[in-house]
Amino acid sequence: MVNSYIQPGDNPDLTAERRQATFDTEELTVLFQGSARSVKRRREIYDYYQRSPDLQDPVPVDFLDRVEKYENAQRKMALLTKHVPKVVPDGNFEDLMNFFSTVFQQDGFPLGLHNSMLIPTIENNADDEQKREWLPKARANAFIGTYAQTELGHGTNLRKLETTATYDPNTEEFVLHSPTVTASKWWPGNLGKSSNFTVVVARLISKGKDYGPHPFFVQIRDPVTHKSVPGVTVGDIGPKFGINTNDNGFLRFDHLRIPRRNMFMKNAKVQPDGTYIPPVHDKLAYGSMVYVRSFMIRGMAHHLAQAATVAIRYSAIRRQGEVTPGAGEVQVLDYQTQQYRLLPQVARAWAFEIAGRYTRYLYQEFLSGIDKGSAAILPELHAVTSGLKSLVTHHVCLGIEQSRMACGGHGYSAASGLPQLYGIVVGGCTYEGENMVMLLQCARFLVKIAAAIRKGVAPGFKSEATAYFFVNSASNGNVSTPSGALAALEHASRRLTLLAYDRLEAIKATGKSHNIAWTEAGVDLRRAATAHTRTFIVRQFIEFVKTVKATPATKAVLEDLLKLYVYYEVIEADGDLLFDGHLKGADIEAARVQIYEALRRLRPNAVSLVDAFDFNERELNSVIGRRDGHVYENLLKWAQNSPLNKNDVLPFHHKYLGKAMIDAQDGLFSKL
Amino acid sequence: MVNSYIQPGDNPDLTAERRQATFDTEELTVLFQGSARSVKRRREIYDYYQRSPDLQDPVPVDFLDRVEKYENAQRKMALLTKHVPKVVPDGNFEDLMNFFSTVFQQDGFPLGLHNSMLIPTIENNADDEQKREWLPKARANAFIGTYAQTELGHGTNLRKLETTATYDPNTEEFVLHSPTVTASKWWPGNLGKSSNFTVVVARLISKGKDYGPHPFFVQIRDPVTHKSVPGVTVGDIGPKFGINTNDNGFLRFDHLRIPRRNMFMKNAKVQPDGTYIPPVHDKLAYGSMVYVRSFMIRGMAHHLAQAATVAIRYSAIRRQGEVTPGAGEVQVLDYQTQQYRLLPQVARAWAFEIAGRYTRYLYQEFLSGIDKGSAAILPELHAVTSGLKSLVTHHVCLGIEQSRMACGGHGYSAASGLPQLYGIVVGGCTYEGENMVMLLQCARFLVKIAAAIRKGVAPGFKSEATAYFFVNSASNGNVSTPSGALAALEHASRRLTLLAYDRLEAIKATGKSHNIAWTEAGVDLRRAATAHTRTFIVRQFIEFVKTVKATPATKAVLEDLLKLYVYYEVIEADGDLLFDGHLKGADIEAARVQIYEALRRLRPNAVSLVDAFDFNERELNSVIGRRDGHVYENLLKWAQNSPLNKNDVLPFHHKYLGKAMIDAQDGLFSKL
């Protein structure tokens, strides 16, 4: 079949791999990236980038220090006005995001939060007049803003945020104040140096009454001089695991006054005299969290796919160990252990991409439900995206690390791009809802289902994803097909949800409050959420492969990936499946054999599978994951950039190390 | 009881925690650190460090770029001559290492490989004359050296190293040469800039015959000018996931000539005429690998303990979520999920410390065996340290990340010290034997045992750690005690070893060679190795707690940790234990309840338990893990150091971002 990534002059090992493809990579690419249009535009954008010397980095950014990285990002940012109209003339959002990630990669850039948080906040929380005033400027980047919610002392528990916005009816202003050290805003992206405006979430106080957290639109720097305004202390919070090009910042207020109309007033309002008007309904706030998480799941799936691309290409080039004497060393991809480390990551990347896609579809359903006056789907949608956010980020991070370590020593070098990728991506386990907290959110929904089951009442809401809770499972499960495996996983999920519920009720029966019981039953609640989320992903992936329109060759490879995915999940959950005898040891062993068989069939397609993800060199950011496979000479070339290599002998050598050695030599001689 | 870490002025939450201790922290500290003497010296050394202003860092090193970090390390290195005689006058090795890690912390320093690899190589591989010549200079640091084995193209498979050392009898010299790009040495620590000498492992060629890899002692830089000598290209390999203060380097030879006597000649020799004399026995090389790994396991256990210290102290300070309305927010350590994330890390740190201690004991047994002419214990010792090296590094890294993520947003900041710790420690999954390869090494030994069992012949060697393979297990296991749990884990290990062996034989029965079958059965072999290694750790920990001399209060807390450890392992292996019905679901549920009960009992001791590890602030390197608990004000203080905070408005702002915003504003106005 056709692997369209073959080019003359490539590393012959990669070319040989690509020639083995049993499917057409272009067909798979379109399925993964979503549409032929997307694929075409992705490639055009990358070509445009390559033809634009001013957008290139002077050296690989890994060799820049933080200030230099940030300056480089600002420099490229200033060029956008010139380039964007040429490369994305229709302003298509997906293309724009794609162009930004090609230019800036993943480590952060001054407009990151402006695009992802500030503009959507205006769109969703400003009233019409506010929108008219703020939105055009925001879209033109006439100011740059971010979203400041988290404080030194509070992230998860928003209700206890300490920043206050106290209304003063005399001047018709809010007074923003940080009463304590822990009230300092801390973490918001691009807050430290880039932003001159920001959304601030503060506790609204009017007429002596505390109405809890509300969003305000606040100017923090002068639009011309960029100096922080009086009453504002703002700066960078220092280096982090990743996104060091991002100036995540801190912000303290000392009685800063802002006009009344800088409170976002689409929902709640404060009238000139200080009268507070509560929002009509507040469910919608959840809607936008769901939206952000759906996109996040997709991004995560792609990051895992990137790591797998790097590791699989490299594993086809890396030769280590002579298995048959005299036959030369084998590609490390020929070791079953290596396949077992890497190919499940490819399968998971697909599974997560499909799950993310389906949540975006559900979100659309939700929106059209809203139009018809129903938000019935929201609790479930919130539960499933909370669970997915947590499970997917967790597995993606484990998968990136497995991919990285599967590259041996070179995986540890920044040249592989994988340490940086991990450092950046793993932030996603914490932001947009800390993972453990998210699973407990999901469990809240499951406990309601369990209560309905235990009480024998009809559930308030039943859907495709939860229907299985209300069905009795076959007494003996089997895993001879992916659907059989799904039924077994559903059985386990049902059991775990009921177990968590019963544990919770048992603690309550000892006289403890629901809330206290909840803190004491967390581990079982978390397990239930994980098990339920797993069924969701498995179900969507099965459904996708069943219904996908594809040639038989492509469908066959997707079926192999599906099997690998599903049986890998079965193995991971083996204890839960064997627990009550629903599955037998023989079933687990059968699942394992299915995995080994799937690995064997997928091995010849391994490189073509990751090629078909269609990531470009900017996205991969990896010397060892290059499409052309010329790894070793480029590692050498890359290392030349190290500032330590500027001089053979470092300027300070003779002052320190050199002097110490000479002194020691003298010491030895004097002893003679 | 007594927690000796209480001081006036501390964060009251920490003080309250410490007052709850049910045991004497000093007693536990001595048990963990090994002896009262060690504890005393550790503290004296830290005090000395604190009293030495010249050894302090100018700012937290996280704010330095790589060159500055390295310069700072050189600066402190040059001060050692002055300080070492004062602080470690008797030259005690443990104290010296302790002093170094207090001064330089974990990110690398110019003498790292000199101490850990070069000096031991001279000690073990040089003949007496060579030792006389090289050792005094090495010990005085009159030169600095490293150990250069890995090449761009080869790490694991030493037999295929490409660097050659060709003997020239005319001049009685070896010619060192790197014939290809992939022959470049790549990775050796301190090679790039610090070292002027190095051990080089190269393929010895004499009289046209290739004798495979041998170690040579090679000068690469001028002892006075420090310039790289002709025939040598050497430099830094660039930034990495961690140890960026370490100048891991590359090295290429262009026909560099070295004297014949620079071949290490304790074992193999080359005579002046080029005649090769093979070593008498080569088993001993394994011995020193075992030695290094035993120490590595201890270091790893301590790193996990450090991460747990940071996360548990912070979790006692961090308040998030009001569980009982009006009662104020709870410490996050009160959530069962948080305890489940963190306390097992404390238990594992103990288990790994004990396992490492026991391998050091076995190593001593091995040495005294050697004295009596027997190396019988070596294969098993090699197997068990290979397995431990892999399992321990893997679990330590997962545990560090769990600890880090349990700190929410602040865990992601370099201020927590945990991102750096992870980046540094995770290298240990790759160096000293790539983890997957190590497990397969361990499996090689297990397969021999399985063969003996299947063939019904007596094993060649039987020991405490492998005796269980030759015993039939009870038909029904139980986990009512840790010993019961161990027996069940042994049962599973035995089954997995036999399964892997049978799979291997089945593949061979299809006509494939042993080596090929080995590559195809890797996943099951790896599982067997993991299961066996787990039994080793559990057994040693049980034994330790059973025999430890301690007061009842201390023993009680160790018993809780043991239970937490053992039942956590049972839960992790639940599928393997349920597989053949050896355990029932009820047993697994019982193990889980044991965990919950252990968490409940350990909760009040949590802070005292980590205090008792006795890590000082240099070792913890964490703003949020401080003994005094003053987290928030110090986060603010720490962030002030960020170079991005030097100016309120960055010098390049108006050139880039500022200009872009003003242009956009003008654009908007012109549209009006």
Ligand SMILES: Cc1cc2nc3c(=O)[nH]c(=O)nc-3n(C[C@H](O)[C@H](O)[C@H](O)COP(=O)(O)OP(=O)(O)OC[C@H]3O[C@@H](n4cnc5c(N)ncnc54)[C@H](O)[C@@H]3O)c2cc1C
């Ligand atoms: C890279 C990055 C970027 C960020 N960007 C922004 C931004 O742009 N704007 C912004 O406002 N913020 C931002 N944040 C902050 C982020 O939203 C918070 O860090 C996150 O919400 C977690 O909150 P926390 O830090 O308070 O963690 P905590 O809530 O303090 O969590 C600590 C521990 O307590 C546990 N815990 C807390 N509550 C509960 C509970 N109810 N039940 C059980 N366990 C609990 C958690 O599981 C965790 O283990 C960012 C953070 C990061 C790391």
Ligand SMILES: Cc1cc2nc3c(=O)[nH]c(=O)nc-3n(C[C@H](O)[C@H](O)[C@H](O)COP(=O)(O)OP(=O)(O)OC[C@H]3O[C@@H](n4cnc5c(N)ncnc54)[C@H](O)[C@@H]3O)c2cc1C
């Ligand atoms: C931080 C750090 C410090 C180091 N310091 C030094 C130093 O001071 N001196 C020095 O000489 N070197 C050093 N090294 C190099 C290190 O020893 C090697 O990276 C390590 O031995 C792994 O070898 P490799 O990189 O060739 O990995 P590879 O062997 O190429 O491994 C790649 C993949 O192939 C798999 N694989 C390889 N062989 C087999 C097999 N037979 N069966 C199954 N799977 C296999 C592995 O499991 C892995 O997944 C350092 C490395 C690091 C990361």
